Amino acid sequence: MQDQFNFDHPPFDTLTAEQRQDLLDQTDIAYFDRGETILRPGQLIDSLHIILKGVVEERHAERNEIYAHYTTDDLFDIRGQFDGECRHSYVALEETLCFVLPTQAFLTLMTDNPDFAAWFQRDLQGRQRTVSSQKNLSEFILTRIDNGNIQPAMVIDGQTSLYQATLLLKTHHLESLIVTHDGSFGMLTGTDLLYGAVLEEKPNTEPVHELASFNLIAVQKGDFLFNALMLMIRHKIERVAVKEQEQLVGILEMTQLLSQFSTHSHVLGLRILRAGSIDELAEAAATLGMLVENLHNNGVRLPFIMKLLASLNEQLMRKAFEFAFPARYHERLALMVLGSEGRGEQILKTDQDNALVLEDGLDAAEILPFAEQFSRYLERLGYPPCPGKVMVNNPEWVHSLSAWQERIRLWVRQNTPHSHMQLAILSEPHFIAGRESLVRQLQKQLLEAVRGQELLLSEFAAQALRFHTPLTFFGDIKQSEQGLDIKRGGIFPIVQGVRALALEQGITENGTLERIRLLTDKGIFEPDFADNLSAALILFWQLRLEQQLARGGDGLSQQIDAARLPRHHRDLLRHALHVVKKLKQQLEFHFQIRDL
Structure with missing residues (x-):
């Protein structure tokens, strides 16, 4: 039966041909009857069992805990290979056949094959990384900024004339120059010189510091090109300065990124920024789904995809805001997105979740016609209306700052399921357009209002326990005929539980992964558990995205078919769901939920 050994299953797929033959030469076959105990607590371990057929249950012998x-x-028992002794009972639930590999042979493979060893030595996070690295073909997105992708900075004095600067650009085939003036550095581009000479009719002798922009955006040498791309998109620029600590060493231009990023995400960003109408904006927005699929198929890591998509979605909405709201209102109100968009965790487009904060004295009725237009624009861009009507065209989500603050105080006093939901929706605001300080003040008010509200926070955290973790009594994956709802079973408990802890600790960061890191810094999570929790959440996102792409990019679908997953992915999923179960136990203890 050795010919039935599955070498396609991790970690055995890492073995060389010679190592595979050695394994087969040293492996025996063992048969266990139904109900037979294979290993007992305290038993000395001399072999590793790999199941060929059947089901084995691991349980605590005294407590009978499965x-x-x-x-x-x-x-x-993998742990026993290193400890030398079995801790739990392993019982055959049905007739079972196992390959039995001597522990010494197993340890020899560990020594001779680092990839094989890494699989066993790593936890969930490490195993997931090993699986994903097999298709991680796009390390280009992690390319560092170095001398190979920047151009040297030519620095000129601010008193240099317009004529001399233009001649330098032409002679050295440059697109921009760095200008020094009064101890500051500024950027001067060919476009700046053209506008100065033609549109403003500046004389050739005009000093160039009059034309340069001294609000210089810079990145550090050694940083990721990806982060430079994000800065360019966010600030609507096509070049950034590059520094090595405090010293200016070069310029990175969008043209450098053209040769580094094959996904054309940079082109999409520029199309959004340059769109002159809602129709042009819709044409750009229509390619977002293809961009996600392209990045995913090329193995780009999911957190990077999410970061890129959050930035592009922000640019789309900001542009739609500019089209919908007259300029006279732009500094009198703030547009914010909420929910997964507010956390920067939306990949494919889902329904709209947004609200407006108005300066005190601005009448909401005056704004609503433009808010209605904005909602229609978003629908045109592919964001369907929110079923719960958490949208700016709903007067319930358009208020002055003082009115929002009063509503927050009211929700805290009410302490009802409805008020908990409203607080949860508002707890992750992300500023998009308008006056940012209005959103910051709102978020500060919410954190201050819930500080010390132990009963409210406990009931808030209890929402993370609302949905059953999809594991059977025996610890296997459980799903209905419709599939496994990955949002209810995995994503929501982590997001909501971490949200409750973040509110308790006064953390202003919205993203769940960043919140986990900050909570770990505060000692709320153990580092190993935090790593597993983050890895579990990323896995859930990954599995959901793959299912959504398989269904034609349906961003609203939350069902996955665990039975169709490759075995190593099912193993990861099962492990990740146990991490969720452990988080729920920690929340129960931390917030004393059982005592409510």
């Missing part, structure tokens, strides 16, 4: 089920291609 830890997990193992089936075809699963391994046990």
Whole structure:
């Protein structure tokens, strides 16, 4: 039966041909009857079991607590290979056949094959990284800024004439110059010189510091090109200065990024920025789904995809805001997005979740016609209306700053399921356009209002326990005929639980991964658990995205078919769901939820 050994299953797929043959030469086959105990607590371990057929249950012998089920291609007892002794009972639930690999042979493979060893030595985060690295073909997105992708900075004095600067650009085939004036650095582009000479009719002798922009945006040498791209998109510029600590060493232009990023995300960003009408903006927005699929198929890591998409979605909405709201209102109100968009965790387009904060004295009725136009524009861009009507065309989500602050105080006093939901929606505001200080003041008010509200925070955290973790009594994955709802079973408990802890700790960061990091810094999570929690959330996002792309880019679908997943992905999913279960237990203890 050795010819039935599955070398396609991690970690055995890392073995060389010679190592595979050695494994087969040293492996025996063992048969276990239904109900037979294979390993007992305290038993000395001399072999690793790999299941060929059947089901094995791991349980605590005294408490009769069930830890997990193992089936075809699963391994046990891995811990015992290193400890030398078994801690739990392993019982065959049905007739079971196992490959039995001597522990010494297993340890030899660990020594001789680092990739094989890494699989066993890493936890969920490490195993997921090993799986994903097999298709991570796009490390280009992690390219560092270095001398190979920047152009040297030519620095000129601010008193240099317009004529001399233009001659330097032409002679040295440059697109821009760095200008020094009164101890500051500024950027001067060929476009600046053209506008100065033609539109403003500046004389050739005019000093160039009059034309340069001294609001210089800079990145550090050694940073990721990806981060430079984000800065260019966010600030609507096509070049940034590059510094090595405080010293200016070069300029990075969008043209350099053209040769580095094959996904054309930079082109999409420029199309959004240059769109002159809602129709042009809609044409750009229509390519977002293809961009996501392209990045995903090229193995780009999901957090980077999310960061890029959050930036592009922000640019789309900001542009739509500029089209919908007259300029006279831009400094009198603030547009904010909420929910997954507010956390920067939306990948494919889902429904609209947004609101407006008005300066005190600005009448909401005056704004609503433009808000209605904005909502229609977003629908034109592919963002469907929110079923719960959390949108700026709903007067319930358009208020002055003082009115919002009063509503927050009211929701805290009410302490009802409805008020909890409203607070949750508003707890992750991300500024898009208008006057940013209005959103910052609103967020500050919310954090101050919930500080010290132990009962409210406990009931808030209890929402993370609302949905059953999709694991069977025996610790296996459980799903209905419709599939496994990955949002209810995995994503929501992590997001909501971490949200409750972040509110308790006064953390202003919206993103769940960043919140986990900050909570770990504060000692709320153990580092190892935090790593597993972050890896579990990324896995859930990844599996959901793959299912959504398979359904034609349906960003609203939350169902995955676990039965169709490759076995190593099911193994990761099962492990990740156990991490969710552990988080729920921690929330129960931390907030004393059982005592409510």
